[in-house]
Amino acid sequence: DAGVIQSPRHEVTEMGQEVTLRCKPISGHDYLFWYRQTMMRGLELLIYFNNNVPIDDSGMPEDRFSAKMPNASFSTLKIQPSEPRDSAVYFCASSTRGFGYTFGSGTRLTVV
Amino acid sequence: RKEVEQDPGPFNVPEGATVAFNCTYSNSASQSFFWYRQDCRKEPKLLMSVYSSGNEDGRFTAQLNRASQYISLLIRDSKLSDSATYLCVVPADRGSTLGRLYFGRGTQLTVWP
Numbered sequence: 756d757a758g759v760i761q762s763p764r765h766e767v768t769e770m771g772q773e774v775t776l777r778c779k780p781i782s783g784h785d786y787l788f789w790y791r792q793t794m795m796r797g798l799e800l801l802i803y804f805n806n807n808v809p810i811d812d813s814g815m816p817e818d819r820f821s822a823k824m825p826n827a828s829f830s831t832l833k834i835q836p837s838e839p840r841d842s843a844v845y846f847c848a849s850s851t852r853g854f855g856y857t858f859g860s861g862t863r864l865t866v867v
Numbered sequence: 868r869k870e871v872e873q874d875p876g877p878f879n880v881p882e883g884a885t886v887a888f889n890c891t892y893s894n895s896a897s898q899s900f901f902w903y904r905q906d907c908r909k910e911p912k913l914l915m916s917v918y919s920s921g922n923e924d925g926r927f928t929a930q931l932n933r934a935s936q937y938i939s940l941l942i943r944d945s946k947l948s949d950s951a952t953y954l955c956v957v958p959a960d961r962g963s964t965l966g967r968l969y970f971g972r973g974t975q976l977t978v979w980p
Binding site for chain 2: 786797798800803805810811846855856857858859860861
């Protein structure tokens with residue numbers, strides 16, 4: 756099992772640019788989560804999906820953030836336009852009944 | 868009150884020591900809990916689940932005190948490889964291990980030779 760796969764591993768972009776983060780969950784997992792981690796705020800849930808349907812997006816900071824899950828094997832988190840305060844590590848995780856979360860390796864985003 | 872609160876540490880202990888971390892949670896209806904481990908610049912990984920009064924796995928023991936709403940993690944005979952940040956985790960939904968999880972800020976442990 757390849758685990759949860761995220762890309763890119765690192766992203767450096769200029770303020771105002773669009774950023775797209777990608778995630779492939781573990782096959783068979785029906786829940787997918789996007790988290791953000793910073794030193795100041797720790798791990799924060801942004802949004803999660805169940806069977807490709809967004810269930811709770813109350814953690815999405817503002818309209819600049821959007822997430823999609825077009826099918827069971829792929830999800831994207833988009834930031835447009837990006838700002839320096841968006842700099843963080845973004846984790847994708849997946850799970851299914853009876854198992855805990857499995858996190859991807861994360862995308863380290865730096866907005867300059 | 869935050870959903871999950873932990874002592875951030877850092878805890879610095881010698882090899883072989885016993886160390887304990889505590890975590891408090893606010894939702895008295897919570898039924899299950901987790902400890903995750905996060906190495907520097909890595910993703911969090913599930914260490915232990917706690918569904919009743921406690922759980923033991925080798926050198927690691929997790930205990931739950933529902934009356935006081937706290938969870939503890941005890942590490943015996945510490946190894947250098949135990950150095951990491953330990954995250955206390957509580958589900959948002961009573962009885963469900965799916966859906967939203969609340970993560971504590973983590974307790975940093977360094978084990979020195």
